[in-house]
Amino acid sequence: MSRVTLRVNGEERSLELDPRTTLLDALREQLQLTGSKKGCDHGQCGACTVMVEGRRIYSCLTLAVMHDGEAVTTIEGLGRPDALHPMQAAFVKHDGYQCGYCTPGQICASVATLQEIEAGIPSHVTADLTAAPQLTAEEIRERMSGNICRCGAYSNIVEAITEVAGRPA
């Protein structure tokens, strides 16, 4: 067993765990934070997306022991049912989900997407790598393409993100 201390949604959490435990399973099983979802366990679907040290990561593709001392933000850290994060509220308003299983990952990725654009990080569709990336639908779609929604709420998700970004949907 290995010892690891994570700072999860602002709270220190010390865990004794099997070193083979992924960050996702540490969150879902040990900490019972089941908002982060296991859709594939292979880094193919994005449902497990969380923020580690301020950057989004597929939590199924990384071991918990690799993150000792690091800060993890999960969907539970963004908002609560009675106090929604603006992105969560926008997803509700624009019906940016159906079954809800990919939704926490989509929302974490959405928040990260806007931060990455704000920080000037280019994407595959950024035409000019030296200019600041623009908040276009094309940029949003490209940056969100690591998060599959089989229910097909994409059109609504882009509208939700666009609204939070401050552009007319």
Add this chain to the structure above:
Amino acid sequence: MKFDTPATSNPIDQLRVVGQPVDRIDGPLKTTGTAPYAYERHDVARDQAYGYVLGAGIGKGRVAAMDTAAAKAAPGVIAVVTTLDMPRLGKGEMNTAFLFGGAEIQHYHQAIAVVVAESFEQARDAAAMIRTRYVREPGRFDLAAEAPKAQLASADSGEGSGAPQEDRTGDFEGAFAQAAVTLDETYSTPDESHAMMEPHATIAAWEGEKLTVWTSSQMIAWGRRDLAKTLGIPAENVRFDSPYIGGGFGGKLFLRADAVLAALGAKAAGRSVKLALTRPLIANNTTHRPATIQRIRIGAGRDGRITAIAHESLSGDLPEGQPETAVSQTRLLYAGANRLTALRLAVLDLPEGNSMRAPGEAPGLMALEMAMDEMAERLGMDPIDFRIVNDTQVDPEHAERPFSQRQLVQCLRIGAERFGWNRRSATPGQRREGQWLVGLGMAAGFRNNLVMKSGARVRLHGNGAVTVETDMTDIGTGSYTIIAQTAAEMMGLPLEKVTVRLGDSDFPVSSGSGGQFGGNSSTAGVYAACVKLREAVARRLGFNSAEARFEGGQVRAGNRSVPLGQAAGEAGLTAEDQMEYGDLAERYQQSTFAGHFVEVAVHAATGETRVRRMLAVCAAGRILNPKSARSQVIGAMTMGVGAALMEELAVDKRHGFFVNHDLAGYEVPVHADIPHQEVIFLDETDPISSPMKAKGVGELGICGVGAAVANAVYNATGLRVRDYPITLDKLLDRLPELA
């Protein structure tokens, strides 16, 4: 309550709550990750151990021996149960493949063992230590190769799609031979995977002889019955609970190995067990939409009127399986005196083929609506005009049977206007934007409306709030919300005064979720229970129930007004009923209609297809919640884009399995593949369907859209690909020279 005469006016018609685009009531839970799915129920069944399912490594044959010594000795292991430990288990009524037990392997990744351990990591590790010796047998894995041996077979998907093995009206062959213009083409669609985001998962706990499963199921009553049958225990000893389901699309209609193995593992371990099928198991262990090879023949006069139409479909399945009902819509969609449909079934040793979103119509319309596009071109007609000329307001096989509502022509005309169809060039390959070839395509959408018996229990509390309980499921469809809207409308309450509890087999049996029957059927059941509750309230408050009005949390008649909650008293007031149906579905053909419009751009150098614009115009009865109904349609359109352009389970014809069995190999649409999507619902109520005057809408969106994409690709390039999906390799060697 029995619905056997067309609906007249009723409280739903007020449309104070029903018909409004309200946010989903489960939205705050789903967007905060606090809606608990099956594997996440830390609140139930203490001391849960972890199960890990092992799938067979051969496509057909038998298990000769399994060495589990190392697995059993591995750290943390509590129990190992193998398929050799027991004879073949019983089979659920809805199952084709056996789920567990015995040495025979019917298909690849059939479950052969479950390992139960203290942790997921230990269970997974121990499962890898099991050594299995197989005896392989030759299998039938190639649909085209088995075609000569295929037999005629009738089928009913149980979801509103079906056809006799061969169905003839008039003299097809004679009329086709005489027709001035003809088409005779063959189309193929591949095996497809539901690929829902939440894997099949179950927590199972025994208390003596009683078994509870917290699972992910679209159909609670079917699942409970079939789990009991499979395990050989009385159904009353089984409880199913499935309040949140992370997508199904037909893949969770039936009992699957997760529930069976969690129950067996829990029995062997003497502990509650939770397990999920790993992603790589899902394509081969569970069900899929079967591949089809479809031949379509159409004969028409020079005026464009169809005189002869034939649609024949071949698909494969395991022994005792069913054909994909791909010809179903062709019996109803267009006029024409001389008709033929036929279904053929080949025996294959691939995994079980079964329902996936709009079984029958989804692949059937991909072929039929491409054939209609080709035929329109041969006639020199606009494809919309060709469809309008051949519209019918009656069942073409039974002229005495009218459609209850049929606004297909309106869907097509409105769609054409909104989408700018007049900008389409009738000659393909004409519009270029730089290196992109741009084209427009359309198709008709069609899907039958099915009504199913559905029950509910409604409880009025002293504070004037109402709780609805039914075993109906919400698989992303919005059931929670439309059921709450229905109860709020009926009882004269605001939405927030209604609590909805779903998915528990202790609740009254509902329609469940499938075949786009769930929304209309389950709300009709809630309507029935609410009618009963209104009568009980009126009785208790001394009102004449025919005069009592329920509004604003009050019950009113004449100049008397009483708070609704007063009728409940301390103990509450409960009513339970179900909606059953008479013969309106036989007397009238009930269907839903759409016009699908798509613009694509195909890269002239690479053959890459990009969908640029999409519009669906839908006529599907009263829309109970335009916000969630629109989501159903855009989601189905998205899946239709997948079917047209990328989705295909690749068959290994030597070893007999689907090779690309995960979400990297099996490509589904992602954000970058889908543009902004438009949906228009025609103003329609259908009093023949139910007191809700609604119809199904959850599958209509996928019906026809694949062909609209294909027709747009043709319009862009002049290249006709009849073998779905239309991947770039099928275009590449024929693309026009770059300027």
